[in-house]
Amino acid sequence: MWERLLETFLKTFTKKGQINIDLPSGGRIVAGSGEPVVSVRITDPALIRRLCLNPELAVGEGYVDGRILIENDDLYGFLTFVTENTGQAPELPLWQAPLAVLRRWTRGLDQWNPVARSKSNVAHHYDLSGKLYDLFLDADKQYSCAYWPEGVTTLDEAQAAKKAHIARKLLIEPGMRILDIGCGWGGMALTLARDYGARVLGVTLSEEQFKIATQRARDAGLEDRVEFQLIDYRKVTGPFDRIVSVGMFEHVGVPQYRTFFGKVHDLLTEDGIALIHTIGRAAPPTYTSPWIEKYIFPGGYTPALSETMHAVEKEALVETDIEVWRLHYAYTLHQWHARFMARIDEAKALYDERFTRMWRFYLIASELAFVQGHQVVFHLQLARRKDAVPITRDYLYRDGPQPVAQAAE
Numbered sequence: 001m002w003e004r005l006l007e008t009f010l011k012t013f014t015k016k017g018q019i020n021i022d023l024p025s026g027g028r029i030v031a032g033s034g035e036p037v038v039s040v041r042i043t044d045p046a047l048i049r050r051l052c053l054n055p056e057l058a059v060g061e062g063y064v065d066g067r068i069l070i071e072n073d074d075l076y077g078f079l080t081f082v083t084e085n086t087g088q089a090p091e092l093p094l095w096q097a098p099l100a101v102l103r104r105w106t107r108g109l110d111q112w113n114p115v116a117r118s119k120s121n122v123a124h125h126y127d128l129s130g131k132l133y134d135l136f137l138d139a140d141k142q143y144s145c146a147y148w149p150e151g152v153t154t155l156d157e158a159q160a161a162k163k164a165h166i167a168r169k170l171l172i173e174p175g176m177r178i179l180d181i182g183c184g185w186g187g188m189a190l191t192l193a194r195d196y197g198a199r200v201l202g203v204t205l206s207e208e209q210f211k212i213a214t215q216r217a218r219d220a221g222l223e224d225r226v227e228f229q230l231i232d233y234r235k236v237t238g239p240f241d242r243i244v245s246v247g248m249f250e251h252v253g254v255p256q257y258r259t260f261f262g263k264v265h266d267l268l269t270e271d272g273i274a275l276i277h278t279i280g281r282a283a284p285p286t287y288t289s290p291w292i293e294k295y296i297f298p299g300g301y302t303p304a305l306s307e308t309m310h311a312v313e314k315e316a317l318v319e320t321d322i323e324v325w326r327l328h329y330a331y332t333l334h335q336w337h338a339r340f341m342a343r344i345d346e347a348k349a350l351y352d353e354r355f356t357r358m359w360r361f362y363l364i365a366s367e368l369a370f371v372q373g374h375q376v377v378f379h380l381q382l383a384r385r386k387d388a389v390p391i392t393r394d395y396l397y398r399d400g401p402q403p404v405a406q407a408a409e
Helices: 002-013 045-053 055-064 075-086 097-110 115-126 130-134 155-170 187-196 207-219 254-267 290-295 305-313 328-342 344-350 353-371
Strands: 017-022 028-033 037-042 068-070 177-181 199-204 226-230 240-246 268-281 318-325 375-383
Touching: 002 017, 002 028, 002 045, 017 075, 037 045, 037 075, 045 055, 055 068, 055 075, 055 290, 055 353, 068 075, 075 353, 130 344, 155 187, 155 240, 155 268, 155 328, 155 375, 177 187, 187 199, 187 207, 187 226, 187 240, 199 207, 207 226, 240 254, 254 268, 254 305, 268 305, 290 353, 305 318, 305 375, 328 344, 328 353, 328 375, 344 353, 353 375
Parallel strands: 017 037, 177 199, 177 240, 199 226, 240 268
Antiparallel strands: 017 028, 037 068, 268 375, 318 375
16 A cells, blocks of 8 residues: 555656656556656665655655665765655645644744753754864854855855855944854854954854864964853843854744844844844745754754744844845855765764765755755844944945954055
């Protein structure tokens, strides 16, 4: 029965290309026609039922556990086939619809992130060995979307361009006090202190990131201008002239959006500016991929702009600029995957074969979500006053704040 249901589902699902599936029973399913052609083998009979009922979770688990074997291990080709057809698929089969409805009903519970749960969720991902991230990140350990203006070709250049673009949006002046919410390994905070003369407080819930960021500030001789704290943003006291948050808002969760933006409002000075850099969704609200939720980012969610701005509008903040980065994260993730694969033996030595398969699935699936799916990056520039920033965007590309060392030349 389950093999027949899987065949029915795949023949309905496949609108572009062809998939061939060799089954444990010796049978074969062929769905679709034309290019591209994807061939896989399922080794575990029990997986077929799970693929019928919960394919979003079962596909990732099957690949990671070695129960789905892709011809030539062409994970890019397989996931490209999946994502291209996901956007063209009809309504879910009747037997899958109840689970989708349940996910929508319970997404608020999945995203309920009080302080203790937030710390546990952060530890799941960000307290992995720092050596893992060294395998694929740039020298400054920027673990968020880079910025790829014309002429930028390397990951390190693109991450530097990202930080400079954000600094221009913040209109930083020497001596300003800045809060970095979700400071990661400290790269943004150190850059704003060293290159722009700011005084920065970076906060994180990751013990691993806090340890490394603190050591980096010490090594750079910036302890008098940069402080890192292992603390939830909800417990920070201000005020601050500027607030920046890069890649952290995805971990807040919709039930806490008003709390987050209310805190941003309360921590800003009257003429302050905030810049929130977050993955978002250029489509209506939905739920997090169950595989990503379970294995990569528990409690995480990429919001639609509509549900984000609904909270902003209720917290007396002014939207002074909204920029949408479309393919920038796809380029970044492509670089991360290439760099990870170049050092995959080191990753296996840190963890194991299963972990590296999981990490590959995560990086490639994320890249294709930006290429084929609805994922984008939102830059929300917010203020308490409408005149806190210039009334045109010229300053971003012509006369924005330059690093102190350059401005002195």
